[in-house]
Amino acid sequence: LELPHLSFFAGAKIPSSFPPERVSEVAFVGRSNVGKSSLINALADTTVVRTSDKPGLTRQINFYAAGKIFNMVDMPGYGFAYVKEEEKTQWRELMETYISTRKTLRKIFVIVDARHGIKLADVEFLEVLDKKGVEIQIVLTKCDMVIPPDLARRYVVVKEKLQHYKNVADDPLMVSARKKTGILKLRKEVLRTVDA
Ligand code: GTP
Ligand code: MG
Numbered sequence: 001l002e003l004p005h006l007s008f009f010a011g012a013k014i015p016s017s018f019p020p021e022r023v024s025e026v027a028f029v030g031r032s033n034v035g036k037s038s039l040i041n042a043l044a045d046t047t048v049v050r051t052s053d054k055p056g057l058t059r060q061i062n063f064y065a066a067g068k069i070f071n072m073v074d075m076p077g078y079g080f081a082y083v084k085e086e087e088k089t090q091w092r093e094l095m096e097t098y099i100s101t102r103k104t105l106r107k108i109f110v111i112v113d114a115r116h117g118i119k120l121a122d123v124e125f126l127e128v129l130d131k132k133g134v135e136i137q138i139v140l141t142k143c144d145m146v147i148p149p150d151l152a153r154r155y156v157v158v159k160e161k162l163q164h165y166k167n168v169a170d171d172p173l174m175v176s177a178r179k180k181t182g183i184l185k186l187r188k189e190v191l192r193t194v195d196a
Contacts, residue, residue, distance in 0.1 A: 003191070004069050005046075005066070006048050006049075006072065007048065007065050008049075008062060009063055010062075012061045012094070013061075013094070015094065018061070018063075021103050023068070024070045024194040025063075025073050025104045026107050027072075027107075027108050028111055029078070029109070029111065030112060031113070031121050032076075032078070033053075033054075033056075034077065034111045036058070038051045038141075038177040039186075040074055042180060042183050044064075044066065049062070058076050058077065060076065061094060061095070069194065069196050070194035073098075075095055076091045078124075079121025105134065106135065107136070108134050109137050110136055110137070110138050111141050112141070112158065112172075113142050114140040114146045114151060117157055117158055129165075130166060133167060135167055136168045137189060138158065138162060140154070140155065143174045143176045144178050
């Protein structure tokens with residue numbers, strides 16, 4: 001099972017730069033450096049999305065076309081301490097505008113580092129998403145960095161915390177972009193979401 005060929009086609013620092021709403025979209029959000037961009041690459045089996053070991057690489061909303069079928073949208077990270085307050089506010093507003101206005105947005109994949117679980121910045125963002133009525137799928141990534149018994153415990157804790165949100169329909173998915181574990185299941189979920 002593969003995704004259609006991925007290509008970058010638009011980057012937006014301000015809402016007026018969002019491309020037209022033509023096809024269904026799924027978006028990837030999460031704290032800085034959790035591995036959002038890497039996960040998009042793993043899903044599409046490509047390296048077109050830039051990644052970095054330093055937090056704060058993705059600084060605008062990037063739109064990638066999966067063939068002509070649907071879009072995958074890479075967001076800047078939230079909760080990153082070293083970004084200027086001004087820029088953080090700008091990103092938050094940009095993401096909130098995207099989330100509240102984008103008619104073609106089908107689901108937000110909230111990416112969480114399996115080593116850390118759900119942090120305050122995630123809770124804040126989940127509250128926003130839940131209020132706006134956007135469908136949410138939680139993905140625990142970097143699972144290769146956690147030993148199985150700890151991972152099992154983390155999963156339970158995360159699942160427990162999600163009871164609180166009405167727009168989280170399904171259980172968290174567990175993946176590793178590096179080892180490619182769980183990617184097939186997530187890929188299927190993406191395709192199901194966009195009716196591809
Ligand atoms: P920002 O754009 O800065 O918010 O970061 P991001 O969430 O897009 O993270 P990115 O994909 O750039 O990855 C951050 C770092 O995590 C890179 O060094 C990746 O190689 C690493 N990384 C991503 N996914 C995994 C994974 O599944 N396992 C491991 N071990 N490392 C990963
Ligand atoms: Mg990124």
